[in-house]
Amino acid sequence: MKTVNVVAAVIRDGQRVFATQRGYGPYKDGWEFPGGKIEPGESPEAALVREIREELDTGIRVEEEIAKIEYDYEEFHLSMRCFFASIEEGTLTLREHEAAKWLCTSELDTVSWLPADAELIEILKKRFLSEQD
DSSP, X not given: OOEEEEEEEEEEEXXXXXXXXXXXXXXXXXXXXXXXXXXXXXXXXXXXXXXXXXXXXXXXXXXXXXXXXXXEOSSOEEEEXXXXXXXXXXXXXXXXXXXXEEEEGGGGGGSOBOHHHHHHHHHHXXXXXXXXX
């Protein structure tokens, strides 16, 4: 099975995170964290900065790595490195997604996440709960 190496940005604004809805491909309409494939020779952090610039016309600062999600889709194995990120410059502008929204911690279950991203949601819920203590 082919492995696809990707990165995902959990762009935070306080206790809110930015979620996007896919506008194309076999997983169209599923919700995910923005990001994309790591190019050969590219670091995960550089890939994330590039992908967010291409997809959302925004400059970000990549912060700590949250998790590495390994998920088997029917067609491929996904290896997804997930990072917290914050906006450095620009306004989040959808170039490839059909919708987006800021979700508070209590709203994380209100969208239909793609399976790999759903695993990340469980990690984020625990993380946000521990930060509130």
